Amino acid sequence: MTIRENILITGASSGLGKGMAIEFAKQGRNLALCARRYENLETLKAELLELNPDINVFIRSLDVNDHDAVFEVFDAFKQDLGRLDRVIVNAGMGKGASVGTGYFHANKQTATTNFVSALAQCEAAMAIFRAQNSGHLVTISSISAVRGFRRAMTVYAATKAGLTSLSEGIRMDVMNTPIKVTCIHPGFIRSEINEKVEKVPFMVDTDVGCRAMVKAIEKEEANAFVPSWPWALLHWVMRIAPASTIRKMS
Template sequence: MKNALITGASKGIGRAIAFAFAKQGLNLAICSRNGEDLTKIQEELLEANPEIQVYTHIADCSVKQQVIDFAANAEQQLGFIDVLINNVGVFEYASILDDDEDAFLRQMNTNVMPAYELYRYFGKTMRDARSGYIFNICSVASVQPTTTAGTYGVTKAALYSLSNIMRLEMQEHGVKVTAILPGSTLTESWAGTDFSPDRFVSPADVASAIITCYNMSSGANVDEIVIKPVLGQL
């Protein structure tokens, strides 16, 4: 049985991805800062597929050592990590000139650093095994920045660039890397919105795209997928 590790998996896109891989029959390692949320989703995942293992770990992914601890414990519990989904992220609505003093480091340490560290941690074993798949949840803002979320766009562009480098480093070793660039997606970030759900991408749409990539033949790699609302960005 294969194993998948997902950062920030208790809500939104990460949650949808976790259920999608559970239905595929993969064991899961998931993390969140909230222990109650983790307990709840663990129960729901095991109800969805009682045949899998679900390892949960409380971690603040903006802290490097907590990211490394999560990786090490997940590997110890499940073994070789076949699929790495770098999902954790934070969105902050502000222009760069209006950012608070810690905005840049806070977003870099959440949107980029965990993916970098987990790539360094698991990438070597994937390379040596000539097996594995890495998904990086970037954003449309990676390639179409907006001044209303300036630093977010900068950090997601960095993650997108990191994903491209991962793919180039790994392609000769047979390890797949895909960047996912969702547009406006109906997650907790839009809580209380007056917009209809039809104006958004669904987290399930993102998860479905990932599973489609995952199930392709061993010779195929999807470099990136852009998913936007059919009526345009919000």
């Protein structure tokens, strides 16, 4: 298996992005980390270098909704590291409410960040990978991509379904080339995006979830549902479950 030495992660200042950065630092990978909150990235960089002084860590401020900046920052990271071996499209948000209840602005923010801005990140990453004729694109979707959900998850789930489909299309485009595409579907993992949610079945802590995500990313399979228990099985059940059952999950 190819060792991906230089890894770029968006949305890396907290939550799943930070957790994955920590796991990859333990493995000795060089990291290019970006997020809106630069001060958090500075703190994380110091933590990672204390964890493993032998790696290189580059940080840059990036709002993924500034699409021109996405291309500029990705190219700058490539210059820093010489090449990018893996890009993890992780930045996202979960604002929103039931459609038609007066929260279009919040729903639009989530739709833009989770899909249009994810597309910008995929475009920037794939342009670099095509020029190199190598690389590993990783998109962070969600278990919610398999079905529609209600209330605050309505638009969120729709964006993740779109991201899963986008990932599959990109994968088909570069099939039988040295460029690989993996779509990760996390189950319920504790992070900033769901910190106000009190009780959810099968919720795991951030560090447990991130270890499972990194393990799945390293396998470079087309799709992964993590943690594998129970989501590797449960996602099939969710696809055929009655809408009334899915309704109870959100």
